[in-house]
Amino acid sequence: MPDSTRSPYLGPHVVGQRVVVRRLVPGQTGPTGGPAFTDVLGDCVAWDPCVVVTAAGDWVEIPLDLIVSGKPVPPRPSVRMRATVAECEAQVAGLWSSVTTSRVGAWQVRSSPAVPRRRANSCLAVVDPRMPLAAAVEQVVAAYAARDQAALLHVETGSDLAGALRALGCTPAGGEADFLLAGTGRALRAARAHPALVSPELTERGSAASGSAYASVSHGGACDSIVEAQATVTGEWLGIHDLVVDAGHRRRGLARSALAALLEWGAEQGASHAWLHVETGNLAARALYGSLGFAEHHRMEYLTPPR
Missing domain, CATH: 2.30.30 (SH3 type barrels.)
Incomplete structure (x- = not known):
């Protein structure tokens, strides 16, 4: 036997x-x-x-x-974790209504001078451009030059494409950040597990199909917010961004309260996927998001094309 x-x-x-x-x-x-x-x-x-x-x-x-x-055997990845990098990163342009997009082959050129974020003003290059790589880079440079902007490529860290771009002379521009994913319902339950000290004020904009919300908490009736965060729903995707907590009011659960408000709003809109970017060195934020069930899907960085 x-x-x-x-x-x-x-x-x-x-x-x-x-x-x-x-x-x-x-x-x-x-x-x-x-x-x-x-x-x-x-x-x-x-x-x-x-x-x-x-x-x-x-x-x-x-x-x-x-x-x-x-x-x-390794656990089977969840459905949301099986989404492609291109599918995940395509959600970024929808975070801000002022972002305009155009195409260089299969790459997405994003631009919004009104939004001081590199994500909003860089070319998403995570797939084969469907043209010679050098030609694609040249066209990206020309596209941003026409907008009086410096060209920047947003690529998946460690990918074959990123390696090929470096071989062409593209240089690292920093800004490494992880793309995190979670189920909206699970993240909301985790956020609610700790009693909220305050109830953030929630302001909605746009439509139910593709809208945004702003959560904030003011101190003692003052106009200035001590915590604020934003979220945008596009279909089943809830993108959370621009979470800021005043330095004098951290470690009090305010960020968690703001996230709970945005997650609840997103769930009401029908979003099943919650996502965000977090810088690799932001350990406090990573710990918070990890406690809500967010897991790393992939890592992104920026490259500067050769001039």
């Missing part, structure tokens, strides 16, 4: 993990006349006997002496 205790891959330590288990099927023979085996894939919820819950919700109990082999 198989003895699973000899395998370093299976044991009580796999409880709570996604596993694939090969087991002997008693009383049956395989295609070659020998013993019959079958594989079970799912979440291990108990050991001795091994109990695996499949994606269909079936509970499969496997006596240890029938286990032939097995091992933990």
Whole structure:
């Protein structure tokens, strides 16, 4: 009989993990006349006997002496995590109504002098431009020159395309930031887990299909906000941006309260995906977003084309 205790891959330590288990099927023979085996894939919820819950919700109990082999396997990415980088980053232009876009091949040229953000004034270059790479870069430079702006490329850090652009003479311009994703409902539940000290004021703009909201908290009736954040809904995507907390009022849960208000608003608009960019060095913000269930999808950086 198989003895699973000899395998370093299976044991009580796999409880709570996604596993694939090969087991002997008693009383049956395989295609070659020998013993019959079958594989079970799912979440291990108990050991001795091994109990695996499949994606269909079936509970499969496997006596240890029938286990032939097995091992933990990586969890399947969520549907939102299977979105492409291009699909995720295409949401950026919709954050600000003043952003205009044009095309250089398959690249998106974004421009908005009214918004002092590099994301709003850079060319999104995360796919093959569908033309010679050098020609695409030249056209991007010309497009921004026509707007009296310096050209900037927004690329996925570590991608083959970013490497090819560097080989053409494009140089790093800093600004590395991670694109984080979360389920809107899950993030909202996590944000509500801590009682809010204040109720932010929420101002809505635009339509339900593609609108925006601004959450803020003022101190003692003063006009100046001590915390503010914005969000935009485009279809099922809720983009959160420009979260700012006054330095003298940090670590009081104000940011979490503002995010809860925006997440609730986004959920009401039908957004199922919540996303944002956070700079790689902003450890406090990353800790906050991580506590709400946001996970890294990819990392972005800027490149300056050669002049």
